[in-house]
Amino acid sequence: MTKDFNFKLTAKLEGTLARSGTITTPHGDIQTPAFIVVGTKATVKAMTPEQVKAVKAQAVLANAYHLYLQPGHKLIEKAGGLSKFMNWHGPTFTDSGGFQVLSLGSGYKKVIDMIGNEAASASQKTKTERKAFIDDDGVTFYSHLDGSRHRFTAELSMQIQHSIGADIMFAFDELTSLIDPYEYQVESLERTLSWATRSHNELKRLRQAYPDRPYQALFGVVQGAQYQDLRLRCAKTLASQDFDGFGIGGAIEKARLGEIVRWVNQVLPENKPRHLLGISEPDDIFEAIENGVDSFDCVSPTRVARNGSAYTYEGRKNIVASRYRQDFKPLVEGCPCYTCQNYTCAYLHHLLHAHEILASTLMSIHNEFFIIKLVDDIRDSINSGSFFQLKQNWLKRYYNHI
């Protein structure tokens, strides 16, 4: 098997950990820093692959848990792999399903924000209704689709991801929440590290068993919550193993995101890519890139789009609000995206109120374009040395509306 995966640095920003580069995969290159679009169930919600391409997305990230339950990873394998199945011909990622350990487990139906506050849940019976139970060997959970019982282990996650056939896969990990105590974080980190090694070993076995498959890269995932000793131990341990790159995961307090990412990236090898999982707020993106992150993925652009919010240079705007009823300007004046080139706020406001499905599509096109362009602009600024100028101007306008 040829290893047609690598990462090449293009430029580094003096005095920071920021860098630009190129990730090469069997399905094409990714210029970094890059925003990776999320397509959980082998579709970027409400968007065709042509539209995904038109917003300049370089890669799509799908989810092993969801595809395992529906339509089943074996079916995707039979279809010729994720890329062919969903008609997306660029690079693909799959997440391991580790996130669902939290979202179906201790975090089930709870709102746990990035400060660590546990907000009131939709259901008061959270504790008794949780649908995932964790032990050192794996996670037992109940399908959100039909209630059937399943069990994930590091080995099964790798088998699923291998069948799905994404270019970049993540090791099976446990995502803890900010409100878990230190003792639990330690216990959880042991599991994540052991699962990383087991994921790696299982993949080696699969590579030998299927020597004709294109190379599928594996990223180990750094956990450790907000604790420096845990983050460092995790990053060092993973760095000493032969991963192709790294994910940085876990709930991270917004105010400490840059700091935590810096600890990790100072320890991880410079010549391998680092992906920050689940982040897309503009200030977080600047912080992360400045501290050495190469790629991101996040559901936010499409999720908030479906609920009526649009990213603009002056912050996020709720287009459902009545002030847009007769606003005949585009979401962002001068924005070259398909939505802004052809539609007004008033029309989008109407579609949202009428619950027309085109609203989701047009809003998603704009939001994905906007966040991807932000990251692309940051990449250019690293290459040209104007990163701090861009950061200051951009964030001032976005958060202070100046």
Next chain:
RNA sequence: GUGCCUGUAGCUCAGUUGGUUAGAGCGUCGGGUUGUGGUCCCGAAGGCCGUGAGUUCAAGUCUCAUCAGGCACC
């Protein structure tokens, strides 16, 4: 003309043998959404309970009258 049924939030309706400040869903208005459990989460505004009398300590609820809509019969 006679009999019966129905009038409660913008809409569709709940409201116990009469008993605190009359509720829900939808809609409206505002906010939220960070490795997605595809129409989600939080909050707010909005009612002289058709109208007028009466019974009662107390009426959306009981009585009478009246207005409006519906059904049936002559």
